Amino acid sequence: MPELLTRLDLRGHAGEVGSRLPRPDGIGEGPVDAVRAILDRVRRDGDSALAELTERFDGARPGALRVAPAEVAAAVEAIPARLRHAYQAAHDAVTAYHRAQVRPPVDHQHAGVRVLERHQPVRRAGCYVPGGLAPLASTVLMTAVPARVAGVEEVALCSPPGPGGRVPTPVLAAAAVAGVDEVYCVGGAQAIAALAYGTETVPAVDVIVGPGNVFVATAQRLVAEEGVVGVPASFPGPSEVAVVADASTPTDYAAVDLVVQAEHGPGGWAWLITWCEEVAGRISRRLEELTAASPRRAEVEATLSAGGYCVLVDGPDEALAVVDAIATEHLELMCEGAEALAARVRNAGAVFCGPWAPASVGDYVAGPSHVLPTARTARFASALGVDDFCKRLHVVTLDREALVGVAPHVIALAEAEGLAAHAQSVRLRTDSSPAPGAAAAPPPAR
Numbered sequence: 001m002p003e004l005l006t007r008l009d010l011r012g013h014a015g016e017v018g019s020r021l022p023r024p025d026g027i028g029e030g031p032v033d034a035v036r037a038i039l040d041r042v043r044r045d046g047d048s049a050l051a052e053l054t055e056r057f058d059g060a061r062p063g064a065l066r067v068a069p070a071e072v073a074a075a076v077e078a079i080p081a082r083l084r085h086a087y088q089a090a091h092d093a094v095t096a097y098h099r100a101q102v103r104p105p106v107d108h109q110h111a112g113v114r115v116l117e118r119h120q121p122v123r124r125a126g127c128y129v130p131g132g133l134a135p136l137a138s139t140v141l142m143t144a145v146p147a148r149v150a151g152v153e154e155v156a157l158c159s160p161p162g163p164g165g166r167v168p169t170p171v172l173a174a175a176a177v178a179g180v181d182e183v184y185c186v187g188g189a190q191a192i193a194a195l196a197y198g199t200e201t202v203p204a205v206d207v208i209v210g211p212g213n214v215f216v217a218t219a220q221r222l223v224a225e226e227g228v229v230g231v232p233a234s235f236p237g238p239s240e241v242a243v244v245a246d247a248s249t250p251t252d253y254a255a256v257d258l259v260v261q262a263e264h265g266p267g268g269w270a271w272l273i274t275w276c277e278e279v280a281g282r283i284s285r286r287l288e289e290l291t292a293a294s295p296r297r298a299e300v301e302a303t304l305s306a307g308g309y310c311v312l313v314d315g316p317d318e319a320l321a322v323v324d325a326i327a328t329e330h331l332e333l334m335c336e337g338a339e340a341l342a343a344r345v346r347n348a349g350a351v352f353c354g355p356w357a358p359a360s361v362g363d364y365v366a367g368p369s370h371v372l373p374t375a376r377t378a379r380f381a382s383a384l385g386v387d388d389f390c391k392r393l394h395v396v397t398l399d400r401e402a403l404v405g406v407a408p409h410v411i412a413l414a415e416a417e418g419l420a421a422h423a424q425s426v427r428l429r430t431d432s433s434p435a436p437g438a439a440a441a442p443p444p445a446r
Contacts, residue, residue, distance in 0.1 A: 004291060004301065005272060005284050005310040010322070014314060017321045022309070024269070024375045035189045035218045042193035047200045053190040058131075060165035062185040065201045067167055072183055075172035083170065087177045090141050090365050097367030098149040101386040112402025119390040121151035122230070124203065126195035127180070128210030128220075129171055131160035131187050134264070134296075136211075140174035142369040143210050143384065148179055150389035155180050156205055158195060160187020188212075192219035196229040205229060209384055211236035211371050214267060232388045234349075234373030234381035238267030238303075240329035241359060242348075244319050244341070245274045245283060249334045253355050255286035257332055258308075259300055260360055262291075266302035268374075271326060272310045273319045280310050320344055327378040330359040349378045404430050 010020055041049045047065060055061040076084060106117040127143035130136050140157060147155050157180045162168045167185050175183050184202055186194060198204030207230045208220055217237040224231040241261035243254050258270045272287075274280050291300045313319050320341060323331060327347035335341070338353040345351055349372030352359050363370045371384035398406075407430045414422035 003284050003310075004288055004304040005270070005308045007280070007310050007312070009312045010318065011275075011312055011314050014318045014321065017318075017325050021311075021322065021325055031214055031218050032222070035215055035222060038189040038215075039193045039196075039219060039222060042190050042199065043197045047202075050186050050190055050194055050199060050202075053188070054161065054186055057188050057190075058160050060161040060163075062161055062165060065184050065186060065199075067172065067183040067185055072172045072176050072180070075169045076176045078169050079173045084173070084177075086364075087137075087141065087174055090138065091145060091177050093365045093367045094141055094145040094369070095149060098146045098369075098386050101146075102149065112398060112405055114397040115394050116397070117392055117394040119150075119387075120393040121153075121390050122206035123152070124154045124156065124205040124207075125152045125389055126205035126208040126210075126229075127155060127157045128187075128191060128195075128208065128212055128216060129157060129159040130210075130212050130216070131162065131168070131171075135159065135162060135168040135171050137168070137170040137174040138364055138370065139210060140171060140180065141178050142371055144175070144178035144180050146369055146384060146386055147209075147389045150386045152389050154182070156182040156184065156195065156202070158184045158186050158191035158202075160191070161185050187216075189215045189219035192216060192223060196223035196226075207231070207389055209236075209371060209388060213238065217374075232371075232381065232384055233377065234371075234384075235375045235377040236371050236384075237374040238269075239264040240269040240271075240307075240349075240374050241332065242269075242271035242273060242323060242326060242328040242330070243283075243332045244316075244323065244335050245272060245276075245279050246316075246335040247276055247279060248336050249274075249279060249283070250355055251282050251286050253358070254283045254332075254334055255290050257334075257358050257360075258283075258287055258304075259290050259294060260358070261330060262300045262303040262308070263294060263296040264303070265296075265299040266306060268303045269307040269326070269328065270304055270309070271322075271328060273313060273322050274310075275313050275315045275319065277312060280312060284310055316341060323348065327373075327376040329372045329374045329378065330362070332357070332359055347376075347378050349373045349383060400429070 051061055103119055108115045125147040129139045144155050157175055159167050159171050194202040195205045195208050214237055217235055220231045223229050239261040243257055245254050262270045294300050311322055324347045329349040331348040332352045333341050334355055342351050342353050350362050369384040373381040407426045410426045411423040
């Protein structure tokens with residue numbers, strides 16, 4: 001049986017990392033065309049399109065698009081106490097972390113000009129929670145809680161129906177714990193369309209967040225390009241992980257953590273990066289054993305066969321070059337000197353240091369959102385956070401003395417750009433004009 005991880009030997013090629021590493025495919029015209037057709041259909045036909053598309057793609061036609069609030073509330077008592085307590089622990093950790101992200105207003109003054117900047121939350125946010133074989137109830141907390149901490153007034157959630165045609169109970173329970181206002185039984189690109197454009201049942205939102213497959217992620221990009229809704233800068237697509245290993249790395253830990261993200265299913269990436277060939281072989285063999293025994297063997301094999309790589313490099317410096325080139329979603333530094341290496345990482349969604357910090361902790365209870373940049377968008381994007389639900393709104397105040405002081409600069413810049421009215425708006429206020437509220441000079445006698 002061939003190795004699950006494709007071997008890439010970059011030893012001796014430190015300066016050629018960029019050209020020798022595989023890159024994720026761009027979003028081809030096929031997915032874009034298919035997603036655009038779904039968006040257009042929902043925008044035109046509303047609820048009826050949602051019902052038909054849900055039946056086509058999920059094999060279920062929901063009786064009602066919106067889940068009754070009483071059903072959401074009852075779900076908390078319907079789950080095991082152990083799970084209920086875990087949801088609350090995760091909720092508390094995510095809340096505490098994101099409260100630390102809330103910024104106070106900025107009160108800035110320079111040359112008499114006062115600028116007060118405040119972070120204004122959007123009014124409505126839409127959270128997408130994937131379903132399929134593994135409904136990610138934890139994603140409810142990782143999307144809705146940062147929105148709540150940011151001060152969003154209304155939080156709506158979309159998630160596809162399970163085999164019984166209903167949103168799974170654990171997802172509803174998590175929605176209740178997170179304080180979600182509305183839950184809708186719809187998934188896929190059609191859910192993104194509903195949140196963006198609105199339908200008879202689903203009111204439109206201002207921001208859409210949450211991970212999904214390439215169709216969901218593409219739908220988010222397309223509605224954002226239309227300017228109808230905001231989305232984070234990241235591309236929250238199929239899951240990715242990279243493990244940096246050396247002779248000190250526990251074989252089982254590295255192998256299982258490659259499986260952890262690969263079991264989400266095809267489309268993702270799993271990287272093993274090491275400067276020790278013996279370590280590469282040992283971890284690869286253990287990975288094959290764990291994959292063969294995995295309840296989600298098909299998903300793991302599908303991910304690894306298309307996106308699994310073992311990269312051999314000359315040393316830690318070259319490993320970091322690979323790390324920054326692939327800009328992976330989850331990076332595990334499971335090697336000696338992990339903290340020192342972490343300080344040098346430029347591109348990654350989240351970094352986990354040492355053998356006792358598996359990415360699965362970040363998926364649930366570390367505190368930061370597990371909605372992370374994929375497809376190399378970690379080069380410029382970050383984990384979902386409070387800022388993704390806020391706008392920076394600044395209020396500018398001057399008195400007449402301050403305006404007189406800056407007027408020459410405004411006039412000079414405006415005239416250089418050929419914008420006469422810009423200059424005139426300042427001249428009218430500063431050329432011996434009375435202060436606002438002062439008595440006007442009487443008209444000349446006739």
